[in-house]
Amino acid sequence: MTSTDRPTVRITGPADLLALIPFGLGYQPHSSLVLIVLHETSGIRFGASLSLPGTDEDLQPLRAGLDQVTAKIDSEPGVYVTLAGYGPAEPVQRAVSVATQALHAAGVPTGAVLRVADGRFWHLDCDDPDCCPPEGTSFDPATSPVTAAAVFAGVVAESSRDALAASLAPVTGPARDTMIAATVRSCAFLLELLESAASADGSDPDTALDTPVGRALQGAARTYLTQAMDSYRAGQPIDDEHAATLTVLLDIDSVRDFAAQAATSEPWQLQLWTDLVRRAEPRFSTAPASLLALTAMQTGRMALARVALQRALDADPEYRLAQLLTATIDAGIDPTTVTQLLAG
Missing domain, CATH: 3.40.140 (Cytidine Deaminase; domain 2)
Structure with a gap:
Protein backbone atom coordinates (compact mmCIF):
# COMPACT_ATOMS: atom_id res chain seq x y z
CA MET A 1 0.00 0.00 0.00
CA LEU A 164 -15.63 16.72 13.26
CA ALA A 165 -16.67 20.36 12.78
CA ALA A 166 -14.84 21.34 15.97
CA SER A 167 -11.62 19.87 14.56
CA LEU A 168 -11.63 22.79 12.10
CA ALA A 169 -12.45 25.47 14.68
CA PRO A 170 -10.35 28.65 14.30
CA VAL A 171 -7.45 29.06 16.65
CA THR A 172 -8.06 31.52 19.47
CA GLY A 173 -6.19 33.54 22.07
CA PRO A 174 -2.53 34.48 21.48
CA ALA A 175 -2.36 32.21 18.42
CA ARG A 176 -5.15 34.21 16.78
CA ASP A 177 -3.56 37.54 17.73
CA THR A 178 -0.27 36.47 16.15
CA MET A 179 -2.00 35.35 12.94
CA ILE A 180 -3.94 38.60 12.67
CA ALA A 181 -0.75 40.65 12.89
CA ALA A 182 1.08 38.39 10.42
CA THR A 183 -1.82 38.51 7.95
CA VAL A 184 -1.94 42.32 8.10
CA ARG A 185 1.78 42.48 7.31
CA SER A 186 1.41 40.03 4.42
CA CYS A 187 -1.51 41.96 2.93
CA ALA A 188 0.34 45.27 3.18
CA PHE A 189 3.43 43.81 1.50
CA LEU A 190 1.47 42.19 -1.32
CA LEU A 191 -0.63 45.28 -1.94
CA GLU A 192 2.43 47.53 -2.03
CA LEU A 193 4.19 45.20 -4.44
CA LEU A 194 1.22 45.03 -6.83
CA GLU A 195 0.63 48.78 -6.73
CA SER A 196 4.29 49.38 -7.52
CA ALA A 197 4.14 46.89 -10.38
CA ALA A 198 1.06 48.58 -11.83
CA SER A 199 2.58 52.02 -11.49
CA ALA A 200 5.83 50.98 -13.18
CA ASP A 201 3.92 49.32 -16.02
CA GLY A 202 1.35 52.07 -16.35
CA SER A 203 -1.47 49.58 -15.91
CA ASP A 204 -4.49 49.35 -13.68
CA PRO A 205 -3.85 47.85 -10.19
CA ASP A 206 -6.55 45.27 -10.90
CA THR A 207 -4.40 43.82 -13.71
CA ALA A 208 -1.09 44.04 -11.86
CA LEU A 209 -0.77 40.26 -11.79
CA ASP A 210 -0.38 40.35 -15.57
CA THR A 211 2.74 42.54 -15.37
CA PRO A 212 6.26 41.06 -15.32
CA VAL A 213 6.47 41.72 -11.60
CA GLY A 214 3.06 40.16 -11.06
CA ARG A 215 4.02 37.03 -12.97
CA ALA A 216 7.27 36.81 -11.02
CA LEU A 217 5.23 37.12 -7.82
CA GLN A 218 3.04 34.19 -8.83
CA GLY A 219 6.11 32.08 -9.56
CA ALA A 220 7.58 32.96 -6.18
CA ALA A 221 4.27 32.13 -4.53
CA ARG A 222 4.27 28.66 -6.07
CA THR A 223 7.79 28.12 -4.77
CA TYR A 224 6.69 29.34 -1.33
CA LEU A 225 3.80 26.88 -1.37
CA THR A 226 6.06 24.03 -2.46
CA GLN A 227 8.37 24.78 0.47
CA ALA A 228 5.40 24.60 2.86
CA MET A 229 4.38 21.26 1.37
CA ASP A 230 7.91 19.93 1.82
CA SER A 231 7.79 21.00 5.48
CA TYR A 232 4.51 19.20 6.17
CA ARG A 233 5.67 16.15 4.25
CA ALA A 234 8.58 16.04 6.68
CA GLY A 235 6.23 16.45 9.64
CA GLN A 236 7.21 20.05 10.35
CA PRO A 237 4.36 22.62 10.52
CA ILE A 238 5.22 26.12 9.31
CA ASP A 239 5.38 29.19 11.53
CA ASP A 240 2.71 31.91 11.72
CA GLU A 241 4.48 34.29 9.33
CA HIS A 242 4.75 31.61 6.66
CA ALA A 243 1.16 30.44 7.26
CA ALA A 244 -0.27 33.96 7.08
CA THR A 245 1.61 34.71 3.86
CA LEU A 246 0.32 31.49 2.31
CA THR A 247 -3.31 32.23 3.17
CA VAL A 248 -2.95 35.62 1.45
CA LEU A 249 -1.14 34.22 -1.60
CA LEU A 250 -3.77 31.49 -2.02
CA ASP A 251 -6.25 34.28 -2.68
CA ILE A 252 -4.55 34.49 -6.10
CA ASP A 253 -6.40 32.08 -8.39
CA SER A 254 -3.29 30.78 -10.15
CA VAL A 255 -1.63 29.92 -6.83
CA ARG A 256 -4.76 28.19 -5.55
CA ASP A 257 -5.04 26.24 -8.82
CA PHE A 258 -1.41 25.16 -8.49
CA ALA A 259 -2.20 23.86 -5.00
CA ALA A 260 -5.28 22.06 -6.31
CA GLN A 261 -3.25 20.29 -8.99
CA ALA A 262 -0.82 19.14 -6.29
CA ALA A 263 -3.58 17.86 -3.98
CA THR A 264 -3.37 14.17 -3.08
CA SER A 265 -4.77 11.86 -0.43
CA GLU A 266 -1.52 11.82 1.55
CA PRO A 267 -2.12 12.39 5.29
CA TRP A 268 0.31 15.31 5.50
CA GLN A 269 -1.85 17.23 3.02
CA LEU A 270 -4.85 16.87 5.30
CA GLN A 271 -2.69 18.23 8.12
CA LEU A 272 -1.44 21.15 6.00
CA TRP A 273 -4.86 22.34 4.89
CA THR A 274 -6.50 21.70 8.26
CA ASP A 275 -3.76 23.79 9.87
CA LEU A 276 -4.24 26.66 7.41
CA VAL A 277 -8.05 26.55 7.72
CA ARG A 278 -7.78 26.89 11.50
CA ARG A 279 -5.16 29.65 11.35
CA ALA A 280 -6.50 31.69 8.42
CA GLU A 281 -8.36 34.93 8.94
CA PRO A 282 -12.00 34.52 7.78
CA ARG A 283 -11.39 36.67 4.70
CA PHE A 284 -8.65 34.25 3.58
CA SER A 285 -10.17 30.93 4.69
CA THR A 286 -12.01 30.07 1.47
CA ALA A 287 -9.06 28.68 -0.50
CA PRO A 288 -7.54 26.58 2.34
CA ALA A 289 -11.00 25.23 3.24
CA SER A 290 -11.71 24.30 -0.39
CA LEU A 291 -8.29 22.66 -0.75
CA LEU A 292 -8.89 20.70 2.46
CA ALA A 293 -12.21 19.54 0.99
CA LEU A 294 -10.48 18.51 -2.23
CA THR A 295 -7.90 16.48 -0.31
CA ALA A 296 -10.55 14.95 1.94
CA MET A 297 -12.60 13.92 -1.09
CA GLN A 298 -9.63 11.99 -2.47
CA THR A 299 -9.41 10.00 0.76
CA GLY A 300 -13.15 9.29 0.71
CA ARG A 301 -13.76 11.47 3.79
CA MET A 302 -16.84 13.16 2.39
CA ALA A 303 -18.15 14.32 5.77
CA LEU A 304 -14.91 16.24 6.40
CA ALA A 305 -15.11 17.62 2.86
CA ARG A 306 -18.64 18.89 3.46
CA VAL A 307 -17.68 20.54 6.75
CA ALA A 308 -14.72 22.24 5.04
CA LEU A 309 -16.86 23.39 2.10
CA GLN A 310 -19.46 24.82 4.45
CA ARG A 311 -16.66 26.74 6.12
CA ALA A 312 -15.58 28.11 2.73
CA LEU A 313 -19.10 29.05 1.67
CA ASP A 314 -19.85 30.69 5.01
CA ALA A 315 -16.90 33.00 4.32
CA ASP A 316 -17.83 33.56 0.66
CA PRO A 317 -21.13 32.08 -0.67
CA GLU A 318 -20.01 32.86 -4.24
CA TYR A 319 -16.64 31.10 -4.06
CA ARG A 320 -16.58 29.13 -7.28
CA LEU A 321 -14.28 26.26 -6.32
CA ALA A 322 -16.31 25.54 -3.17
CA GLN A 323 -19.50 25.59 -5.23
CA LEU A 324 -18.05 23.17 -7.79
CA LEU A 325 -16.76 20.76 -5.15
CA THR A 326 -20.11 20.82 -3.36
CA ALA A 327 -21.84 19.98 -6.64
CA THR A 328 -19.31 17.17 -7.18
CA ILE A 329 -20.19 15.58 -3.85
CA ASP A 330 -23.91 16.07 -4.43
CA ALA A 331 -23.56 14.32 -7.79
CA GLY A 332 -22.02 11.29 -6.07
CA ILE A 333 -18.73 11.46 -7.98
CA ASP A 334 -16.41 8.98 -6.27
CA PRO A 335 -12.95 9.88 -4.89
CA THR A 336 -11.10 7.89 -7.55
CA THR A 337 -12.72 9.96 -10.30
CA VAL A 338 -11.78 13.18 -8.49
CA THR A 339 -8.16 12.04 -8.38
CA GLN A 340 -8.20 11.08 -12.07
CA LEU A 341 -9.68 14.45 -13.05
CA LEU A 342 -6.94 16.26 -11.18
CA ALA A 343 -4.24 14.10 -12.73
CA GLY A 344 -5.66 14.80 -16.18
Missing part, protein backbone atom coordinates in the same frame (compact mmCIF):
# COMPACT_ATOMS: atom_id res chain seq x y z
CA THR A 2 1.47 3.37 -1.01
CA SER A 3 0.93 6.60 0.87
CA THR A 4 -1.64 7.73 -1.66
CA ASP A 5 -3.70 4.54 -1.59
CA ARG A 6 -6.89 4.23 0.40
CA PRO A 7 -7.13 1.04 2.44
CA THR A 8 -8.72 -1.94 0.69
CA VAL A 9 -10.74 -4.08 3.08
CA ARG A 10 -12.93 -7.14 2.74
CA ILE A 11 -16.38 -6.97 4.33
CA THR A 12 -17.28 -10.45 5.59
CA GLY A 13 -20.45 -9.59 7.50
CA PRO A 14 -22.51 -6.94 9.29
CA ALA A 15 -19.91 -6.44 12.04
CA ASP A 16 -17.24 -5.49 9.49
CA LEU A 17 -19.61 -3.13 7.69
CA LEU A 18 -20.55 -1.44 10.96
CA ALA A 19 -16.87 -1.09 11.84
CA LEU A 20 -16.28 0.59 8.47
CA ILE A 21 -19.13 3.11 8.61
CA PRO A 22 -17.55 5.60 11.07
CA PHE A 23 -14.35 5.72 9.03
CA GLY A 24 -16.32 6.23 5.82
CA LEU A 25 -18.34 9.07 7.32
CA GLY A 26 -15.46 10.53 9.30
CA TYR A 27 -17.39 10.35 12.56
CA GLN A 28 -19.40 7.95 14.71
CA PRO A 29 -23.09 8.28 13.77
CA HIS A 30 -25.67 8.91 16.50
CA SER A 31 -29.46 9.08 16.07
CA SER A 32 -28.91 8.57 12.36
CA LEU A 33 -29.93 6.44 9.42
CA VAL A 34 -26.90 5.51 7.35
CA LEU A 35 -27.35 4.38 3.75
CA ILE A 36 -24.48 2.46 2.16
CA VAL A 37 -24.71 2.15 -1.62
CA LEU A 38 -22.94 -0.98 -2.89
CA HIS A 39 -22.41 -2.93 -6.07
CA GLU A 40 -22.36 -6.71 -6.10
CA THR A 41 -18.89 -6.89 -7.64
CA SER A 42 -17.19 -3.51 -7.13
CA GLY A 43 -18.12 -2.92 -3.49
CA ILE A 44 -19.08 0.32 -1.78
CA ARG A 45 -19.99 3.27 -4.01
CA PHE A 46 -20.80 5.89 -1.39
CA GLY A 47 -22.57 6.45 1.91
CA ALA A 48 -24.91 9.03 3.40
CA SER A 49 -26.13 9.80 6.90
CA LEU A 50 -29.57 11.27 7.66
CA SER A 51 -30.97 12.31 11.03
CA LEU A 52 -33.62 10.09 12.59
CA PRO A 53 -37.11 11.64 12.77
CA GLY A 54 -38.40 12.24 16.28
CA THR A 55 -42.08 11.74 15.36
CA ASP A 56 -44.24 11.04 12.34
CA GLU A 57 -44.55 14.80 11.92
CA ASP A 58 -40.76 15.12 11.51
CA LEU A 59 -40.45 12.93 8.42
CA GLN A 60 -40.14 15.67 5.78
CA PRO A 61 -36.39 16.33 6.27
CA LEU A 62 -35.76 12.59 6.06
CA ARG A 63 -37.80 12.29 2.86
CA ALA A 64 -35.97 15.26 1.33
CA GLY A 65 -32.62 13.68 2.18
CA LEU A 66 -33.72 10.36 0.71
CA ASP A 67 -34.73 12.11 -2.51
CA GLN A 68 -31.20 13.51 -2.81
CA VAL A 69 -29.61 10.14 -2.13
CA THR A 70 -31.78 8.16 -4.53
CA ALA A 71 -31.15 10.75 -7.26
CA LYS A 72 -27.43 9.94 -7.06
CA ILE A 73 -27.78 6.15 -7.20
CA ASP A 74 -26.97 4.54 -10.53
CA SER A 75 -29.74 2.31 -11.83
CA GLU A 76 -27.30 -0.26 -13.27
CA PRO A 77 -27.80 -3.92 -12.33
CA GLY A 78 -26.05 -5.05 -9.17
CA VAL A 79 -26.49 -1.82 -7.20
CA TYR A 80 -28.27 -2.06 -3.86
CA VAL A 81 -28.45 -0.21 -0.53
CA THR A 82 -27.79 -1.44 2.99
CA LEU A 83 -29.47 0.49 5.82
CA ALA A 84 -28.10 0.94 9.34
CA GLY A 85 -30.14 2.87 11.89
CA TYR A 86 -28.33 4.12 14.98
CA GLY A 87 -30.57 4.67 18.00
CA PRO A 88 -33.69 3.43 19.80
CA ALA A 89 -35.97 0.90 18.12
CA GLU A 90 -38.98 3.13 17.43
CA PRO A 91 -37.32 6.04 15.56
CA VAL A 92 -35.02 3.64 13.71
CA GLN A 93 -37.96 1.52 12.55
CA ARG A 94 -39.81 4.66 11.47
CA ALA A 95 -36.83 5.86 9.42
CA VAL A 96 -36.17 2.41 7.95
CA SER A 97 -39.79 2.08 6.78
CA VAL A 98 -39.70 5.45 5.03
CA ALA A 99 -36.30 4.74 3.47
CA THR A 100 -37.28 1.29 2.24
CA GLN A 101 -40.40 2.68 0.59
CA ALA A 102 -38.42 5.49 -1.06
CA LEU A 103 -35.72 3.16 -2.36
CA HIS A 104 -38.17 0.61 -3.73
CA ALA A 105 -40.19 3.38 -5.38
CA ALA A 106 -36.98 4.48 -7.09
CA GLY A 107 -36.30 0.91 -8.22
CA VAL A 108 -33.34 0.45 -5.87
CA PRO A 109 -33.09 -2.95 -4.09
CA THR A 110 -32.15 -3.07 -0.42
CA GLY A 111 -29.70 -5.39 1.25
CA ALA A 112 -29.35 -5.87 4.99
CA VAL A 113 -31.40 -3.61 7.26
CA LEU A 114 -29.79 -3.16 10.67
CA ARG A 115 -30.31 -1.31 13.94
CA VAL A 116 -27.29 -0.45 16.07
CA ALA A 117 -27.26 0.51 19.75
CA ASP A 118 -25.12 -0.09 22.82
CA GLY A 119 -22.57 -2.32 21.13
CA ARG A 120 -25.16 -4.62 19.53
CA PHE A 121 -26.91 -4.86 16.18
CA TRP A 122 -30.26 -6.29 15.14
CA HIS A 123 -31.44 -7.52 11.73
CA LEU A 124 -34.70 -5.70 11.05
CA ASP A 125 -35.27 -7.65 7.84
CA CYS A 126 -34.99 -11.11 9.44
CA ASP A 127 -37.10 -12.89 12.05
CA ASP A 128 -35.23 -16.21 12.15
CA PRO A 129 -33.96 -16.49 15.74
CA ASP A 130 -31.23 -18.93 14.70
CA CYS A 131 -29.34 -16.36 12.58
CA CYS A 132 -30.94 -13.14 13.82
CA PRO A 133 -31.39 -13.41 17.60
CA PRO A 134 -34.09 -11.09 18.99
CA GLU A 135 -31.68 -9.88 21.70
CA GLY A 136 -29.30 -8.72 18.99
CA THR A 137 -25.67 -9.59 18.31
CA SER A 138 -22.82 -8.01 20.21
CA PHE A 139 -19.86 -6.66 18.25
CA ASP A 140 -16.66 -4.79 19.00
CA PRO A 141 -15.39 -2.60 16.13
CA ALA A 142 -11.95 -2.42 17.77
CA THR A 143 -11.35 -6.10 16.98
CA SER A 144 -12.37 -5.87 13.31
CA PRO A 145 -9.69 -6.08 10.61
CA VAL A 146 -11.51 -3.15 9.00
CA THR A 147 -10.57 -0.95 11.95
CA ALA A 148 -6.99 -2.18 11.84
CA ALA A 149 -6.73 -1.35 8.11
CA ALA A 150 -8.21 2.10 8.62
CA VAL A 151 -5.91 2.93 11.52
CA PHE A 152 -2.89 1.66 9.59
CA ALA A 153 -3.83 3.95 6.70
CA GLY A 154 -4.13 6.94 9.03
CA VAL A 155 -7.91 7.27 8.63
CA VAL A 156 -9.67 8.63 11.71
CA ALA A 157 -13.26 8.82 12.88
CA GLU A 158 -14.33 11.60 15.22
CA SER A 159 -16.75 10.86 18.04
CA SER A 160 -19.56 12.83 16.35
CA ARG A 161 -20.26 15.21 13.49
CA ASP A 162 -20.02 18.12 15.91
CA ALA A 163 -16.58 16.90 16.94
